[in-house]
Amino acid sequence: METHISIRNLNAHYQDQQALKNISLDIPKNQITVIIGPSGCGKTTLLKSMNRFLDLVSGTQISGDVLIDDESIYAPSVDVTEVRKKVGLLLQRPFPLPMSIYDNVAYGLRIHSMHTRGHSLDTAVQHYLEMAGLWDEVKDRLHAPAARLSVGQQQRLCLARGLAVEPEILLGDEPTSALDPLSALNIEKRLMALKEQYTIVLVTHILRQAKRLADYAVFMYLGEMVEHGPAQQVLENPQQERTRAYLEGEF
Amino acid sequence: MKRRFSRRYLEEKFFQALMGLSLLLVTGSLAGILLTVVIKGAPALTLDMITKTPQGGYYLGKEGGILNAIVGSLYLAGGGTILALIVSIPTVLGLNVYARGTRWADLVRLSLDLMWGTPSIVYGAFGFTLMLALGLKASLLAGIIVLGLLELPIMARAVDELIRMIPEELEESSFALGANRFETALFVILRQILPGLATAILLAFGRGIGDAASVLFTAGYTDRIPDSLMAPAASLPLAVFFQLNTPFPEVQQRAYAAALILTVIVLLTSLGSRWLAGRLGRYTIR
Numbered sequence: 001m002e003t004h005i006s007i008r009n010l011n012a013h014y015q016d017q018q019a020l021k022n023i024s025l026d027i028p029k030n031q032i033t034v035i036i037g038p039s040g041c042g043k044t045t046l047l048k049s050m051n052r053f054l055d056l057v058s059g060t061q062i063s064g065d066v067l068i069d070d071e072s073i074y075a076p077s078v079d080v081t082e083v084r085k086k087v088g089l090l091l092q093r094p095f096p097l098p099m100s101i102y103d104n105v106a107y108g109l110r111i112h113s114m115h116t117r118g119h120s121l122d123t124a125v126q127h128y129l130e131m132a133g134l135w136d137e138v139k140d141r142l143h144a145p146a147a148r149l150s151v152g153q154q155q156r157l158c159l160a161r162g163l164a165v166e167p168e169i170l171l172g173d174e175p176t177s178a179l180d181p182l183s184a185l186n187i188e189k190r191l192m193a194l195k196e197q198y199t200i201v202l203v204t205h206i207l208r209q210a211k212r213l214a215d216y217a218v219f220m221y222l223g224e225m226v227e228h229g230p231a232q233q234v235l236e237n238p239q240q241e242r243t244r245a246y247l248e249g250e251f
Numbered sequence: 252m253k254r255r256f257s258r259r260y261l262e263e264k265f266f267q268a269l270m271g272l273s274l275l276l277v278t279g280s281l282a283g284i285l286l287t288v289v290i291k292g293a294p295a296l297t298l299d300m301i302t303k304t305p306q307g308g309y310y311l312g313k314e315g316g317i318l319n320a321i322v323g324s325l326y327l328a329g330g331g332t333i334l335a336l337i338v339s340i341p342t343v344l345g346l347n348v349y350a351r352g353t354r355w356a357d358l359v360r361l362s363l364d365l366m367w368g369t370p371s372i373v374y375g376a377f378g379f380t381l382m383l384a385l386g387l388k389a390s391l392l393a394g395i396i397v398l399g400l401l402e403l404p405i406m407a408r409a410v411d412e413l414i415r416m417i418p419e420e421l422e423e424s425s426f427a428l429g430a431n432r433f434e435t436a437l438f439v440i441l442r443q444i445l446p447g448l449a450t451a452i453l454l455a456f457g458r459g460i461g462d463a464a465s466v467l468f469t470a471g472y473t474d475r476i477p478d479s480l481m482a483p484a485a486s487l488p489l490a491v492f493f494q495l496n497t498p499f500p501e502v503q504q505r506a507y508a509a510a511l512i513l514t515v516i517v518l519l520t521s522l523g524s525r526w527l528a529g530r531l532g533r534y535t536i537r
Contacts, residue, residue, distance in 0.1 A: 051427065058352060086427030095424045098443040098534045107438070110427040145534045158424070165428055 010064035037220035088162035096146035108165035133161035152183025292507030312501035328460035331398025394470025409451035463488035
């Protein structure tokens with residue numbers, strides 16, 4: 001198993017509350033890692049430490065380190081926009097940008113001047129919409145406002161938009177929780193197909209989804225990482241009492 | 252069955268009546284103003300009024316029109332609005348993107364609120380002092396600067412509120428793609444508020460074109476259409492004021508015609524900005 005993201009002694013404080021307690025974790029490349037745990041356990045904080053989104057919350061203090069491909073993303077010389085280009089993020093509720101479907105996908109390509117490298121913008125937009133499984137539904141109305149799409153379609157658009165900047169890692173913060181069951185299934189299918197090329201880290205509170213998707217699983221509780229390992233082991237045969245209790249629905 | 256005239260039933264009826272009354276008061280006042288202006292102004296509203304400048308003896312009731320004031324007002328308020336826009340957009344983006352939550356941002360907001368509450372005659376007096384210091388004469392430029400200052404707080408605070416209503420996740424979506432704050436401000440935040448911006452521009456323009464006190468000393472008044480930024484400029488509110496002040500009924504009637512023209516300009520701008528906001532709103536994320 002090759003490690004893609006390496007978290008080293010990570011602590012995070014929001015003002016006076018400790019959200020992450022000394023987390024050390026290796027996230028395997030080209031697999032789906034699922035982070036589970038009750039609300040407020042720090043799973044979203046852990047996720048957002050991986051694309052430096054914790055920087056956006058004022059009053060957050062971080063110690064420790066996160067390495068991607070053995071390079072620290074918190075080193076002073078690192079350009080935060082490069083980190084976020086490399087690490088895509090799907091939010092809980094999809095937020096298309098206030099522009100057309102086409103421009104949503106082209107946005108990242110334009111700000112990173114990626115379309116100038118040989119291939120045309122049109123081809124790229126089509127390619128990523130196809131990867132996200134949205135092309136057939138929108139090919140006749142690419143210039144319609146993205147806000148007109150259904151929520152499920154919007155989430156796939158957000159996926160296409162994220163893929164367009166050619167990340168290596170995809171983070172998902174409960175990316176199906178705002179969607180209807182069919183749209184959620186659609187997103188799950190996409191993620192399964194994408195793990196061939198991407199390292200995927202998902203936060204979810206849906207245990208059945210975790211079991212369907214996870215290759216590797218992490219259980220968090222009150223800011224601590226209680227247990228981690230191959231999904232089969234953590235989700236079916238947990239070694240820790242607290243993990244077992246959570247999986248059996250005791251809290 | 253409960254009694255029909257219970258206390259709660261009467262309470263609701265009372266407040267319903269109160270609401271109806273206030274609605275009537277608002278629409279009634281507007282109708283009253285419009286009717287006065289139309290009834291008194293319409294007879295004097297000839298083609299000459301809007302196509303000619305004052306000719307000899309105009310202020311005694313003879314030949315001419317107020318094209319000078321129409322054009323002057325459009326120049327003044329248009330220039331002031333553009334100036335206010337140029338200053339307020341970077342200010343407000345700065346407040347919300349770079350200085351969010353700082354004491355500095357609070358101070359700027361407080362200053363804008365105080366500026367909003369300052370009477371326009373004070374702007375006029377301030378502009379006049381400024382002109383003396385700079386050696387400027389009453390001119391289109393001085394009028395535009397003072398109107399720009401007068402419109403600035405209205406525009407800036409309106410846009411500020413628009414930006415504060417944007418869900419954080421929308422900006423985060425842009426950051427997540429590796430955009431920096433500047434790109435996010437320019438391509439996402441500004442795009443999201445465009446329809447509201449049309450309304451903010453209208454509000455500012457409306458205050459600018461209707462204000463008499465601030466342009467009285469700064470832009471002056473002239474019967475000619477200004478041909479340079481340094482030339483004095485007439486304005487509709489002052490045209491109303493001067494003509495109402497004459498003892499001649501014909502000229503007083505022309506004051507109402509000028510007021511009617513001013514009202515129509517504001518009405519057209521209002522309708523135009525609504526139409527524009529509707530078109531621009533297609534892409535807005537709710």
